[in-house]
Amino acid sequence: MLLQRADGGTGVVFALAGEVRREMLVVAGLSLRNLHPRVWDPDSPFYLPNLHAVMVSYADFHRMPGRRRAAMERGLRAYLGVPDHVKVYLDNGAFSFLHQDGHTSYQDYEEFVAQACPDWWPIPRDYIPLPSMPKARQLQCFERTMAVNRTYLHDGYVPIIHVGELLDDYIAALLADERLAAKPAIGLGGIVPNLLRKPKARPYREVLAGLFRTRRTFQKKQLHLFGVGGTATLHLAALLGFDSVDSSGWRNRAARGIVQLLGRGERMVANLGSWRGREPDPLEWELLAQCQCPACQRWGLEGLRAPGLQGFCHRATHNLWTVLEEAHLIETHLAAGRYMTWYTQHINNSVYRPLIDELVRLLGLHAESADR
Numbered sequence: 001m002l003l004q005r006a007d008g009g010t011g012v013v014f015a016l017a018g019e020v021r022r023e024m025l026v027v028a029g030l031s032l033r034n035l036h037p038r039v040w041d042p043d044s045p046f047y048l049p050n051l052h053a054v055m056v057s058y059a060d061f062h063r064m065p066g067r068r069r070a071a072m073e074r075g076l077r078a079y080l081g082v083p084d085h086v087k088v089y090l091d092n093g094a095f096s097f098l099h100q101d102g103h104t105s106y107q108d109y110e111e112f113v114a115q116a117c118p119d120w121w122p123i124p125r126d127y128i129p130l131p132s133m134p135k136a137r138q139l140q141c142f143e144r145t146m147a148v149n150r151t152y153l154h155d156g157y158v159p160i161i162h163v164g165e166l167l168d169d170y171i172a173a174l175l176a177d178e179r180l181a182a183k184p185a186i187g188l189g190g191i192v193p194n195l196l197r198k199p200k201a202r203p204y205r206e207v208l209a210g211l212f213r214t215r216r217t218f219q220k221k222q223l224h225l226f227g228v229g230g231t232a233t234l235h236l237a238a239l240l241g242f243d244s245v246d247s248s249g250w251r252n253r254a255a256r257g258i259v260q261l262l263g264r265g266e267r268m269v270a271n272l273g274s275w276r277g278r279e280p281d282p283l284e285w286e287l288l289a290q291c292q293c294p295a296c297q298r299w300g301l302e303g304l305r306a307p308g309l310q311g312f313c314h315r316a317t318h319n320l321w322t323v324l325e326e327a328h329l330i331e332t333h334l335a336a337g338r339y340m341t342w343y344t345q346h347i348n349n350s351v352y353r354p355l356i357d358e359l360v361r362l363l364g365l366h367a368e369s370a371d372r
Contacts (some may be wrong), residue, residue, distance in 0.1 A: 023331045024238050026229070027053040027089050028320055029248030030080075032060035032067055037295075037313040039320055040086050046294055046317040050324045052086055055246045058112060059093025062104045072115040079116075089246065090118035094126045094160075094189070095227075106148075113155075120224075122187050123152045126160040130193055131200040135165070142166045146173050153179045158224070162190035164202060167210040171217055185222040188214065192227040208236065208359050215240050231260050231326040232352030235343065238330045239359055250323055254315035259304055260322045261287060262329070263346040269304045270311060293321035340365065 028039065028051060037046035040054055056076070061068040071079040076088050090113065097103055109124035126145045129138035141162070149159040159180055161170035174180045188211070194201045202210075215223060222243045228234065229247020237245045253260065257270035258277055261284055268277035269288070280288060288301060295303055295317040303314035329346070333339040340360070347353045 024234075024242060024327060025053055025087075025244040026051075026234075026324055026327050027055045027087075027224075027244055027246035028250065029055045029057075029091075029229075029246055031248065031251060032056065032064060034309075035080070036309065037317050038081070039317060040080075040082050042083065045298060046313060048294070048317070048321055048324060050328065051320065053089055053244070053246075054080070054082060054086060055089035055091055056080070057091040057093045057096055058104065058109060059091075059096035061112065062093065062108070068112065072112060076116040076118050087119040090116075090121040091226075091246075092122050092124055092126065094128055095192070097125075120158065120185075121156060122158045122160050123148045124157075126162070126189060128190055128193075129162055129164055129166065131164060131202060138164070138166055142169055142173075146170070149174075149180060150177060153183075158185045158187050159183055160187045160189055161214075163188055163194060163207060163210055164190050167214065171214060175217070183221070185224065186214075186218060187224045187226060189226045191225065195227075195233065204355055205358055205362070208240075208355065208362055211236075211240050211242075212359075212362060215242065229323055230265070230352070231262060231322060232265060232347060232349045232356065234323065234327050235330055235347070235352075235356050236359055238327070238334065239356070239363065239365075247323075250319035251316050254312050254319055257311075257315070258319075259288070259315050260319045262322055262326055263348055265349045265351070269301075270307065270315070272307065291318060291321075293318045295321075 038044040039046050039048045039051055041047055042049075061071060067079075076082075076090070077084075080088065082088055092109065093104070103125075106124040113121050125148055127141035129141035133141070145160060145162065152159075159174065161167065161174065174186070191207065191211075194204075194207050211225075223241075224244045224246070225237050225242045226245075227247055228237050228245040229249040234245065250260070253266055255272075256275040256277075257268055257272040258266045258275075259269050260266050261280075264284065266277065267280040267284060268275070269280065285301070288296065288304065291297075295314040299306075299314055303311070304318060305311065306314060329342075330339070333342040343356060347356060
């Protein structure tokens with residue numbers, strides 16, 4: 001055992017179900033409006049061989065009927081041109097519909113799943129309880145989501161629960177239903193508004209404790225965490241033993257002229273429109289100049305600074321490569337028993353470093369002598 005609890009017990013990062021931990025899967029969120037850069041395509045100059053899963057949102061297909069029909073006729077994998085070794089995840093679009101006031105019928109979603117054949121898909125709709133909602137409305141979201149969970153017990157539909165004030169109620173409701181409790185996978189949503197400190201967001205410590213209780217309760221299930229894809233937040237998911245995470249942040253940041261750096265967070269490298277942010281310091285520019293991602297190796301710093309579609313593709317490829325590399329470094333150091341020493345030197349992020357420290361304390365983890 002390489003990491004241990006301070007009380008002598010084993011840490012969740014290795015001891016879940018008494019099995020050797022599998023490497024956490026990073027799922028790259030795509031957009032149908034612009035499928036570039038084709039990071040999953042071996043024939044693309046932006047190909048990332050360490051990418052093993054992508055996610056598309058049903059909300060995009062709902063708004064583009066022609067593409068919906070094409071994906072159903074050809075199958076989602078063939079439509080996107082995704083090779084066999086890359087899994088295709090489908091998101092139900094609940095977060096998008098929440099913010100753009102839309103909806104789709106359950107039947108339309110069922111038909112799409114049946115004919116487009118994704119590798120992983122959640123229930124047709126979940127109702128996200130924002131922290132700013134009154135308690136009565138959050139309860140309504142809980143009841144409506146659980147009703148859909150109980151309806152879609154068949155096939156591979158993945159039940160969804162939400163991080164927040166009612167997380168323990170979701171956990172209890174899943175355990176109380178034998179059929180739901182037998183499901184092999186669970187998706188956790190609702191973490192993004194809390195991490196982004198939206199109005200009335202739950203305290204960080206409470207969010208982390210809730211995620212820990214969820215992982216501890218469902219030790220043998222595949223747990224997917226929606227909306228986690230930053231170089232620092234990946235540490236939280238990996239330490240808690242989540243099996244997969246997804247995010248479109250690599251694209252969203254690129255569109256704003258932002259790149260991510262290993263262990264350091266995000267920096268503004270291209271001034272696009274009204275977007276502003278922290279620029280790299282001299283050391284960080286040097287780190288970017290030495291980056292090994294395919295975009296930086298071919299086009300260098302000028303590629304990251306470039307405007308238009310090409311600049312976007314360069315920054316997006318760099319960002320996703322950075323996220324995948326960060327996840328690999330985390331898992332490598334966890335497996336080698338050197339994480340506790342490594343992360344204190346590696347993480348230079350004033351926002352999320354305290355959260356990682358807090359989680360380490362919550363888990364009661366310490367390194368074995370000399371990080372052997």
